[in-house]
């Protein structure tokens with residue numbers, strides 16, 4: 155019998171990774187190859203081995219070169235050195251190739267008992283993947299006060315929100331929830347909420363709703379089946395998606411896709427679980443699921459469905475279950491290799507208890523490469539927050555700054571300590587630290603501030619206080635581009 159013509163070969167960069175990574179990746183690779191799909195694997199390093207060679211990014215040039223060429227990566231987990239210096243090689247890879255969204259689907263697995271079994275959990279967390287606190291911009295502002303900048307852009311929000319709606323359409327899903335902390339962080343988290351509400355109007359076929367992220371965590375534990383797609387910021391998504399993986403049996407079951415306009419990186423949500431490394435005991439389902447997402451991304455829908463079905467059949471029939479589900483010491487656990495062989499043996503079969511979903515190609519959002527996405531009609535420079543380091547009490551600092559600014563067009567409006575007004579005194583009980591934000595605004599009668607006037611004030615303040623940070627206060631189209639301190643009028 156003549157065999158079917160082979161599809162055009164597609165090259166994928168394969169990063170085995172650290173700890174349990176090589177075992178999981180080997181399992182996924184064997185299963186993908188067993189479908190007959192024409193994938194050429196280009197094996198490259200990243201992570202621990204590379205850090206040890208003295209490359210602080212953990213990602214060597216040969217790996218970057220390969221990804222630039224293949225545009226598609228299947229990777230095992232990479233261990234992150236703890237401490238100062240080296241950055242996470244995972245975060246580096248996501249950021250170097252601007253994989254702006256992280257898609258994390260979870261679905262009830264037949265034959266994997268959890269407190270939620272039978273409730274039909276089938277949801278996707280779409281996490282913004284390069285911004286937020288993960289921009290990694292941190293500074294010690296005083297020897298005892300650290301700062302991490304939470305950067306959220308309109309462009310980043312628009313890309314991830316559009317992707318979430320497109321994903322809902324591609325997978326025939328009915329709703330997208332946007333989870334934010336916009337009630338507290340009105341400008342940053344609020345940016346995602348506002349962008350979501352605006353873009354939702356372009357998707358009238360999808361139900362769009364907003365939920366405060368802490369309630370989202372609560373609702374996910376209480377009634378997870380109410381969710382379909384959840385779009386959220388980077389940090390929120392990191393936490394929520396670990397929670398959702400626990401709903402369906404744990405990290406061993408949670409695949410993910412890092413999606414960019416140019417490059418996509420597929421990996422399990424879990425890490426390198428060093429205590430299981432080399433023991434051939436871990437559950438490779440999450441990495442196999444990530445390979446399924448990869449095949450769909452490459453347009454290999456048939457091979458993807460074949461693997462997904464075989465995985466479902468393997469768990470449904472339950473002849474071969476890994477130690478995370480049945481207990482490593484139970485005497486009933488299958489090894490990683492036995493599990494892989496069971497999935498390969500089940501290729502071509504369909505599960506009894508799970509209705510397969512129909513997947514259509516995912517349309518990626520195409521935004522112009524222009525870095526400027528919002529152009530206001532007007533802007534006004536009306537003041538500055540000057541951050542100083544001081545061990546003095548607010549009642550001492552306030553009058554001293556007022557005297558220093560006496561002949562400046564700027565006047566001291568208030569001083570806050572970690573966001574709460576401490577001068578003028580409001581009768582509150584604040585346990586101050588040596589990090590004060592001093593808000594200066596234009597005196598009446600001055601239309602706009604100049605940089606020279608701000609620098610003049612800064613020089614005067616420097617005569618008495620050590621300043622470490624300055625933020626301009628601006629209005630865009632008449633709206634303040636800053637928030638008030640707690641207690642500020």
Ligand code: NAP
Pocket residue numbers: 174230231232233234235244405406421422423424425426427428436437438440478
């Ligand atoms: P982890 O590696 O995800 O492991 C946490 C626990 O999850 C394990 O001890 C194990 O639970 C369970 N687990 C994870 N994967 C499993 C699998 N395939 N099968 C069965 N059980 C699995 O998290 P971690 O210990 O916090 O992190 C270890 C290293 O991985 C760190 O260096 C971290 O930075 C890195 N990391 C990398 C990535 C990535 O590459 N994307 C992601 C997260 C963490 P039990 O102990 O209960 O059996």
